[in-house]
Amino acid sequence: MKFRCLVVLVLVFSIDSFSQSKLAKDSITLLTEVVVKAYSQNRPSLEIPAAVGLVDAKLLNRFNNTSLLPAVNSVPGVRFEERSPGSFRLAIRGSSLRSPFGIRNVKIYWNGLPLTDGGGNTYLNLIDFDAVDRLEIIKGPGASLYGAGTGGVVLLNSEKVTSNKFQFSAVAGSFGLLRYQDAAKIINKKNSGKIGYAHQQTSGYRELTNMTRDGVNLDWSFLLSSKSNLSATLLYSDLFYQTPGGLTKAEYDLDLRQARPTVGKAIGAVAQQARVNNKTGYVGLMHHYEFNQHWTNKTGIYGSYSQFINPAIRNFEIRKESNWGVRSETQYSLDNDSWGGKITFGGEFQYFYSPVTDYDNNLGQQGNVQVDDKLGSSQSLVFTQADLSLSHDFFLTMGVSSSFLQYRFERLSDSPASQQTRNFDPIISPRIALLKKITQTISIYGSYSQGFATPTLAEVRPSTNNYNNSLNVEQGKNIEIGVKGSVLDHQVSFEFTAYQFKLDQAIIIQRTADGADFFINSGNTLQRGIEALARWSPMALNKATTNFNAWSSYTFNPYTFENYVTIGKDYSGNRLTGTAKNTLVTGLDITRNSVYLSTTFNYISNIALNDANTDFANEYYLFGSRVGYKTASTKLSLEFFAGVDNAFDQRYSLGNDLNAAGGRYYNTAAGRNFYVGVKGILNSK
Numbered sequence: 001m002k003f004r005c006l007v008v009l010v011l012v013f014s015i016d017s018f019s020q021s022k023l024a025k026d027s028i029t030l031l032t033e034v035v036v037k038a039y040s041q042n043r044p045s046l047e048i049p050a051a052v053g054l055v056d057a058k059l060l061n062r063f064n065n066t067s068l069l070p071a072v073n074s075v076p077g078v079r080f081e082e083r084s085p086g087s088f089r090l091a092i093r094g095s096s097l098r099s100p101f102g103i104r105n106v107k108i109y110w111n112g113l114p115l116t117d118g119g120g121n122t123y124l125n126l127i128d129f130d131a132v133d134r135l136e137i138i139k140g141p142g143a144s145l146y147g148a149g150t151g152g153v154v155l156l157n158s159e160k161v162t163s164n165k166f167q168f169s170a171v172a173g174s175f176g177l178l179r180y181q182d183a184a185k186i187i188n189k190k191n192s193g194k195i196g197y198a199h200q201q202t203s204g205y206r207e208l209t210n211m212t213r214d215g216v217n218l219d220w221s222f223l224l225s226s227k228s229n230l231s232a233t234l235l236y237s238d239l240f241y242q243t244p245g246g247l248t249k250a251e252y253d254l255d256l257r258q259a260r261p262t263v264g265k266a267i268g269a270v271a272q273q274a275r276v277n278n279k280t281g282y283v284g285l286m287h288h289y290e291f292n293q294h295w296t297n298k299t300g301i302y303g304s305y306s307q308f309i310n311p312a313i314r315n316f317e318i319r320k321e322s323n324w325g326v327r328s329e330t331q332y333s334l335d336n337d338s339w340g341g342k343i344t345f346g347g348e349f350q351y352f353y354s355p356v357t358d359y360d361n362n363l364g365q366q367g368n369v370q371v372d373d374k375l376g377s378s379q380s381l382v383f384t385q386a387d388l389s390l391s392h393d394f395f396l397t398m399g400v401s402s403s404f405l406q407y408r409f410e411r412l413s414d415s416p417a418s419q420q421t422r423n424f425d426p427i428i429s430p431r432i433a434l435l436k437k438i439t440q441t442i443s444i445y446g447s448y449s450q451g452f453a454t455p456t457l458a459e460v461r462p463s464t465n466n467y468n469n470s471l472n473v474e475q476g477k478n479i480e481i482g483v484k485g486s487v488l489d490h491q492v493s494f495e496f497t498a499y500q501f502k503l504d505q506a507i508i509i510q511r512t513a514d515g516a517d518f519f520i521n522s523g524n525t526l527q528r529g530i531e532a533l534a535r536w537s538p539m540a541l542n543k544a545t546t547n548f549n550a551w552s553s554y555t556f557n558p559y560t561f562e563n564y565v566t567i568g569k570d571y572s573g574n575r576l577t578g579t580a581k582n583t584l585v586t587g588l589d590i591t592r593n594s595v596y597l598s599t600t601f602n603y604i605s606n607i608a609l610n611d612a613n614t615d616f617a618n619e620y621y622l623f624g625s626r627v628g629y630k631t632a633s634t635k636l637s638l639e640f641f642a643g644v645d646n647a648f649d650q651r652y653s654l655g656n657d658l659n660a661a662g663g664r665y666y667n668t669a670a671g672r673n674f675y676v677g678v679k680g681i682l683n684s685k
Contacts, residue, residue: 046485064171064677076497078090079583083657084243085211109154110284111284118377119323125241128237138152143451163187167196175202181197195217199212205673212241216234217236230286237280248662268313272313273363281305283303317359350378372411376409381403407469424454427473432449441487532554547589594629596630599625625644636680653668
């Protein structure tokens with residue numbers, strides 16, 4: 001009932017605000033001008049037959065400028081979580097089902113090259129806020145072009161430098177938040193690029209939640225000739241964060257800011273000094289060559305190296321990870337009197353190798369060896385896709401890929417040492433989609449795709465330290481229809497998507513009595529959903545207002561388990577663990593001359609915390625706001641801003657530990673908190 005009242009209030013507010021507006025046709029950015037790179041199509045959004053969420057610089061900068069999280073969570077169907085500062089989890093259409101921490105089942109690319117490593121994990125927490133200028137989020141299987149990941153694909157891109165300038169910023173806030181950043185941007189006839197440094201720290205809102213990150217990023221582009229250019233990207237991040245652990249409901253109600261306490265013989269997080277140290281370097285090179293008006297190719301190579309130290313409740317883990325790969329795409333442009341388009345084909349290869357040693361954790365100190373392992377994988381993908389622009393404003397996409405995967409495991413601590421190798425069967429993943437432009441501003445589309453997700457190395461070798469060589473690939477089929485466009489002289493834009501995703505051999509997280517996680521294939525899930533986004537953008541609301549933007553995104557996820565039986569218990573028909581049934585995000589942005597105000601309201605309904613559906617996290621409401629003042633000159637531009645998050649001081653858990661042993665589900669999120677900041681741009685003459 002509360003949710004229905006909320007929806008009515010939001011709609012009334014939106015309609016009232018819009019009814020007062022004086023539309024300014026000549027000052028609105030048209031929806032058709034938004035170019036989407038997803039599926040290598042580089043076409044206007046109205047011609048892309050897919051559900052692609054766009055997070056641009058404008059959306060990123062309406063929040064606190066320290067995290068991608070609030071902007072990403074404004075995209076319907078996407079849930080970005082932070083279990084504690086620095087500990088992220090990302091889910092697209094319910095894909096967090098198998099992720100106790102980190103990012104799995106979602107493939108992430110950085111400037112066109114894989115950021116997700118060959119073991120299936122992505123260290124998104126290493127990326128600084130200012131390193132990212134734009135995200136495109138493909139919702140649903142993208143295997144026809146990107147490989148493993150039934151949740152979706154995220155394309156991260158850095159800023160394209162257009163002028164010489166020096167940029168700096170600083171933010172300070174509640175719970176010891178401090179961030180400062182600077183970057184130099186350079187451009188000339190032959191090359192352009194950006195080099196930046198950022199430091200961020202917080203003492204956290206719970207016991208044992210300190211976080212510190214220092215990062216350097218470099219992006220550079222070299223014009224080699226009129227037909228070719230070479231771009232380089234380099235990231236280095238030194239990340240430290242503490243891990244307080246989940247609380248039971250009783251502990252959460254008693255003191256929600258405490259870390260996991262010592263209970264009996266189970267030593268708590270503070271005593272074990274639970275934390276993560278991650279030092280990672282990533283480098284990539286991408287070469288683009290235009291042979292002629294029909295043929296182009298882009299080929300990239302990348303590599304990364306990580307030193308990862310993780311004293312946890314049960315052990316003290318040290319691992320070193322080497323990862324490298326290559327991706328190549330060739331396109332042929334078609335040119336016909338009645339139809340056109342292009343054909344894309346290519347491949348991707350990833351190699352991953354990691355020694356992993358688990359020791360006893362003696363109150364934060366490295367003890368005796370528990371297990372000493374070596375993990376490795378080789379993944380390859382070949383793909384082809386045809387994009388055709390047909391007569392009568394029809395657009396057809398047909399694609400297919402084939403994926404190959406090998407895992408290698410060696411346990412050196414056994415006597416004698418043991419080895420296992422597994423070659424997964426090749427997987428064929430097709431996709432077909434058709435879009436029709438009904439008018440020049442409205443399109444409808446439908447698509448069918450198949451996707452798959454291989455078990456990650458963290459799942460075949462979970463925290464039980466037992467290697468599971470029998471864990472199978474999960475595979476899904478997705479059908480979706482959608483409509484998107486704009487009306488009233490482009491002043492109102494909208495997107496609506498309905499889909500059904502059926503997942504077979506779902507990989508499910510389970511817990512042992514002492515809290516270790518392990519994974520099994522068990523049954524199917526039925527994930528039907530609705531995603532909607534609407535935006536009102538009249539530039540002139542009245543004489544006093546120079547800019548106005550109101551928007552709402554809504555997600556409906558009545559997901560259920562289907563034919564799910566495990567350990568003699570039948571959970572068929574239960575709600576899918578870890579996914580809210582209803583999510584609503586509403587925003588309002590108003591600018592008057594040099595002053596602006598942005599407000600955001602979030603509603604998240606209750607979430608099932610275990611497969612049995614006996615425990616649920618309560619629904620919650622969040623409200624945040626940011627106000628700022630901008631000055632501008634030919635030499636120096638400044639922006640001063642201040643804001644509040646969780647203004648209602650809601651008690652909630654952002655990033656629940658699903659199926660947690662002993663009911664330790666809850667990772668408390670920050671209460672009411674404030675921030676202030678400044679940004680500056682020094683332009684070159």
